[in-house]
Amino acid sequence: MIRLDFGVHSAYDLKIMPRKVPAPTSPAARLPKCPTGIQGFDEITDGGFPRGRPTLVCGFAGCGKTLLAVEFLVRGATQFDEPGVLMCFEETRAELEANVASLGFDLADLIRRRKLLVDHVRVERSEIHETGEYDLEGLFVRLNHAIDSIGAKRVVLDTIEGLFAALPNEAILRAELRRLFRWLKDKGVTAVITAERGRDQLTRKGLEEYVSDCVILLDHRVNERIATRHLRVVKYRGSLHGTNEFPFLIGDNGISVLPITSLGLNHAVSSERIPSGIPQLDAMLGGQGFFRGGSILLTGTPGTGKTSVAAYFAHASARRHERALFFAFEESPNQVIRNMHSIGLRLEPWVKQGVLRFHAARPTRYGLEMHLATMFKEISAFRPAVVIVDPMTSLLAAGSESEAREMVTRLIDFLKAQQITSLFTSLTHEGSALQQSEIAISSLMDSWLLLQNIESDGERNRGIYVLKSRGMAHSNQIREFVITEQGIDLVDAYIGPGGMLVGAARAAQNAREKAAVVASQQEAMRLRRSLERKHTAVERQIATLRSEYEAEEQEARRAGEQTARRTLVLTSDRAERSRLRLADAKRAVSAPEPTKRGKRKR
Amino acid sequence: MKTKGARRRKSRSSGSPPEFWELRLYVAGQTPRSVTAFANLQQICKGHLKGRYRLQVIDLVAKPQLSKGDQILAIPTLVRKLPEPVRKIIGDLSDTERVLVGLDLRPPPARLTVGDEP
Numbered sequence: 001m002i003r004l005d006f007g008v009h010s011a012y013d014l015k016i017m018p019r020k021v022p023a024p025t026s027p028a029a030r031l032p033k034c035p036t037g038i039q040g041f042d043e044i045t046d047g048g049f050p051r052g053r054p055t056l057v058c059g060f061a062g063c064g065k066t067l068l069a070v071e072f073l074v075r076g077a078t079q080f081d082e083p084g085v086l087m088c089f090e091e092t093r094a095e096l097e098a099n100v101a102s103l104g105f106d107l108a109d110l111i112r113r114r115k116l117l118v119d120h121v122r123v124e125r126s127e128i129h130e131t132g133e134y135d136l137e138g139l140f141v142r143l144n145h146a147i148d149s150i151g152a153k154r155v156v157l158d159t160i161e162g163l164f165a166a167l168p169n170e171a172i173l174r175a176e177l178r179r180l181f182r183w184l185k186d187k188g189v190t191a192v193i194t195a196e197r198g199r200d201q202l203t204r205k206g207l208e209e210y211v212s213d214c215v216i217l218l219d220h221r222v223n224e225r226i227a228t229r230h231l232r233v234v235k236y237r238g239s240l241h242g243t244n245e246f247p248f249l250i251g252d253n254g255i256s257v258l259p260i261t262s263l264g265l266n267h268a269v270s271s272e273r274i275p276s277g278i279p280q281l282d283a284m285l286g287g288q289g290f291f292r293g294g295s296i297l298l299t300g301t302p303g304t305g306k307t308s309v310a311a312y313f314a315h316a317s318a319r320r321h322e323r324a325l326f327f328a329f330e331e332s333p334n335q336v337i338r339n340m341h342s343i344g345l346r347l348e349p350w351v352k353q354g355v356l357r358f359h360a361a362r363p364t365r366y367g368l369e370m371h372l373a374t375m376f377k378e379i380s381a382f383r384p385a386v387v388i389v390d391p392m393t394s395l396l397a398a399g400s401e402s403e404a405r406e407m408v409t410r411l412i413d414f415l416k417a418q419q420i421t422s423l424f425t426s427l428t429h430e431g432s433a434l435q436q437s438e439i440a441i442s443s444l445m446d447s448w449l450l451l452q453n454i455e456s457d458g459e460r461n462r463g464i465y466v467l468k469s470r471g472m473a474h475s476n477q478i479r480e481f482v483i484t485e486q487g488i489d490l491v492d493a494y495i496g497p498g499g500m501l502v503g504a505a506r507a508a509q510n511a512r513e514k515a516a517v518v519a520s521q522q523e524a525m526r527l528r529r530s531l532e533r534k535h536t537a538v539e540r541q542i543a544t545l546r547s548e549y550e551a552e553e554q555e556a557r558r559a560g561e562q563t564a565r566r567t568l569v570l571t572s573d574r575a576e577r578s579r580l581r582l583a584d585a586k587r588a589v590s591a592p593e594p595t596k597r598g599k600r601k602r
Numbered sequence: 603m604k605t606k607g608a609r610r611r612k613s614r615s616s617g618s619p620p621e622f623w624e625l626r627l628y629v630a631g632q633t634p635r636s637v638t639a640f641a642n643l644q645q646i647c648k649g650h651l652k653g654r655y656r657l658q659v660i661d662l663v664a665k666p667q668l669s670k671g672d673q674i675l676a677i678p679t680l681v682r683k684l685p686e687p688v689r690k691i692i693g694d695l696s697d698t699e700r701v702l703v704g705l706d707l708r709p710p711p712a713r714l715t716v717g718d719e720p
Contacts, residue, residue, distance in 0.1 A: 122673050129704035132693035137630040137677035138669050145666030
């Protein structure tokens with residue numbers, strides 16, 4: 001009848017469940033539910049306890065049965081306008097008031113406003129003598145009167161098993177309890193009956209036989225010195241419900257069952273992008289950075305700069321005047337601020353302005369569910385746009401791996417539902433199969449960046465690459481990740497025939513390349529100069545040749561002129577001579593002849 | 603046993619010499635069991651407490667608010683308010699011997715030390 005498997009089912013089962021069962025076509029086909037108002041509980045049970053039916057809440061001492069029941073009544077009275085009757089068999093009204101005051105429940109006020117009626121049933125076995133047949137009509141009358149006097153819709157019987165100690169005749173008692181539960185149903189009140197957990201059965205006295213509509217099991221387990229409360233819906237007749245064990249928490253405003261978020265994967269998505277704070281990294285992520293509301297995983301071995309990247313992201317968010325919440329599980333806020341200062345990142349102004357908030361806690365301080373609840377509370381109070389968890393892996397110290405995974409799933413669901421971008425850092429160990437160890441978490445993440453140590457040539461350098469990034473084109477390149485006093489710089493790694501070169505090797509390669517460039521430049525210069533020289537030489541030669549030529553030309557011209565003159569002279573001479581020869585004959589005729597002759601002679 | 607004895611001595615010494623019994627019978631409507639109980643009680647009172655008792659019958663159906671005061675669960679319940687200590691005798695009072703023990707009219711037989719042992 002009762003399944004007692006404590007296996008933690010994957011959250012996935014739960015998520016697909018509402019899809020498996022088609023939504024009821026008419027409201028009448030659906031089992032009416034009575035919302036408890038307890039955080040997360042109504043999601044698990046698809047609406048709360050079965051309305052008008054009794055529900056059994058069982059568990060060992062100190063696991064929160066009474067608180068659950070009281071919160072059911074208080075929420076009913078304050079949120080759903082359903083007055084309630086609390087009939088307690090163990091604690092007195094004053095004790096109860098004091099016990100739940102720490103959860104912020106003011107029972108006295110509710111009682112004054114006739115929203116709640118607390119009836120303490122005190123039975124002392126030493127006073128009672130049995131003489132013959134009886135029934136529990138007195139209890140019925142009393143309960144009926146209590147219900148009618150404030151018009152109660154909800155009833156809690158807190159540890160009705162107390163009656164077994166008071167009334168010796170178990171046969172009568174059992175028959176009467178059966179009648180009581182039947183009567184409660186007929187009365188139409190939603191009842192919660194608490195009972196102590198038995199050794200081999202759900203309750204010590206087998207009450208689960210009588211209350212069979214809905215059975216809730218509470219549990220308080222200590223695992224590796226960390227106590228965690230769990231809640232499980234063992235049975236819920238006529239309704240679908242989460243079958244998992246859900247961690248729950250008793251905080252200062254009541255019980256919260258996790259997940260607080262809904263069971264579905266139907267959150268809105270944004271296509272808005274937000275920068276990572278490192279421009280080169282944005283360039284690797286399609287040029288614009290991450291999606292708003294996305295979840296980012298940053299894994300790396302120790303000392304690869306995870307916190308620095310996370311701090312950059314927080315810084316970038318703060319600079320946009322969007323609030324960032326930084327959960328530090330390893331360092332104190334001041335230490336983070338100081339360390340980031342050394343790489344040129346000043347976070348304290350943002351903290352002062354209230355756009356950046358740190359929340360630091362040792363992972364082992366309390367259990368996972370408490371961490372989760374604290375984170376929920378911080379997030380709800382601060383309303384950040386960006387949440388950073390650094391490092392997520394240290395939460396493993398507060399629980400088992402599967403629990404941590406569940407927790408991160410819930411956290412991511414919660415953050416996504418509110419469009420909060422989340423960055424989780426994750427520490428991996430050197431040499432371990434990186435991908436393998438992260439499989440559990442990585443599938444939940446939208447983007448996954450890997451920081452890696454690259455060892456070569458006697459030094460260690462950091463490399464960064466984008467392992468995956470859903471919904472955007474992203475670089476497949478490994479970049480060298482350099483942290484300097486001025487901040488983070490992503491350098492294109494040198495990929496040569498000998499593989500990837502980083503650090504000094506890259507620098508050496510760069511130097512070699514630079515030298516080669518210089519050398520070739522010099523060579524070119526030299527060539528140019530020699531060419532120039534040649535040019536000058538040629539020019540000079542040309543000039544020489546030209547001058548020679550000109551000289552020769554001049555010579556030639558002069559020679560020509562001389563020749564012409566000589567010819568002229570010769571001609572004139574000849575003419576003279578001939579004239580002279582003729583003159584001998586014609587001397588008397590031409591008088592001026594002697595001058596000409598005399599001139600020529602001179 | 604010891605405490606019980608002490609209590610009884612105390613009640614005897616402090617109470618008035620002719621002891622007075624104040625009894626309340628709680629019933630819920632005229633059920634056969636209530637009627638039987640009432641009849642049985644009257645018989646016992648007539649036989650053992652003549653003139654030394656006052657009996658009040660309270661019908662919880664008519665006055666449900668009265669169930670709280672005496673912490674009544676079982677019906678019928680006979681509450682012995684006096685002499686102290688308060689004692690509740692539940693059932694239809696058909697076992698006269700045990701009713702007499704409960705009313706402190708007869709010392710409890712050794713085998714019938716009801717009450718102290720769980």
